Amino acid sequence: MSLQHALLVSLAECEASGYDLTRRFDRSLGFFWSATHQQIYRVLARMTDEGLVAVRTEAGQGRPDRRVYTVTELGRDELARWTQEPTPSETVRSEFAVKVRGMRFGDPDAVIEDIRRRRDDHARQLAYYEANCAKNYPDLGALSADDRPLFAVLRGGIRTERSMLEWCDEMLDLFESPGDDTPPTDATGARYETPEAPVASRTPRRTA
Amino acid sequence: MSLQHALLVSLAECEASGYDLTRRFDRSLGFFWSATHQQIYRVLARMTDEGLVAVRTEAGQGRPDRRVYTVTELGRDELARWTQEPTPSETVRSEFAVKVRGMRFGDPDAVIEDIRRRRDDHARQLAYYEANCAKNYPDLGALSADDRPLFAVLRGGIRTERSMLEWCDEMLDLFESPGDDTPPTDATGARYETPEAPVASRTPRRTA
DNA sequence: TAACCCATGTAAACGGTTACATGATTCG
């Protein structure tokens, strides 16, 4: 029951239509809480019934009308109440981790290929976040109070992606050399401390 | 539709009853795929219908009978097939991140308190994983082929927890000093490179 | 003219969570 709160946060930042929200959930907020438009429209309808948001219809000429939502006072109260309650610990659910664990019961090479694909996905996402960060927060000393939470969340994204990327690399080192028994020399993995440079594709690794 | 696969992996490792699986999902596998016993029993029933697992009843004297599940050949095929298909990218869904982002619309101090609580949770989980790692894999050079996937997943857990812990610390630095405008001096956060030592509670920080 | 964007929805199915239920055994 918390798409509700994600919507309240997004609408508190700026009023929007269901369609606008859908696009926001394709980027930005959506990197930390995904939702499809069907779900957004339905929850929005419920929230309107409950008085958490209010709608105003803007006639569009030619194109369909836009139903623009704003947070009501009741919605603002609910938002404040929600920030005060402790966030329940997130239930981890990683099909990927389960698959790695079960790789010896299937096709190990296919799983390694999967790790490689993931690795590149994380590298791409990391590059995206870092570009975003450099662009929007060039001067870390000048962070306004309003910017700080946004910046903090972005930093979380960066850390998560970097962590996943490094994990994938560690696994590739662990699995790609099945013959030779060189142990992982440094399990703490100090690579990519400066991640800008070496974040290209890793597919043709060690073959060239 | 993938608790199924988690159960197949777990049963491929060792046959078990629903109750056994429930306990496994409270630890070990459960750190990467959580499930309650109700769900496990239901999916197990369906999988039995579909012929992916087979049941054998062991009469318990006094206590209830144990229904012990094993993976069938069909189940093993399904497991192999599953490892071959690319894992869909995980939909991130972090209520915590959303709350941090929306903190300025609520009670910032309460959210900071929440971050502190999380930080300690991650420190605890990290310590648990690292003890587990040190105990089960004391000699990284002697990792058997069967151990490697298990080890890899555990390493993922360690990396994730450490990453979250460091992120929380970064946020506390960012938010705990609202008056003074000292910027986060090193946003890359090189602390806790050797995480054994400084992973105590952080609650009384800067007050003593 | 075909494909895509704008903009909104309905309906069905699936998966996960919470609450309820049973009953014997063992431990403090």
Add this chain to the structure above:
DNA sequence: CGAATCATGTAACCGTTTACATGGGTTA
């Protein structure tokens, strides 16, 4: 004697996903 453990389940609810539906406007 009460609580926890062993061991299994049912039922209702809620949130998410996927498929289907509509219809005008813009762009290649």
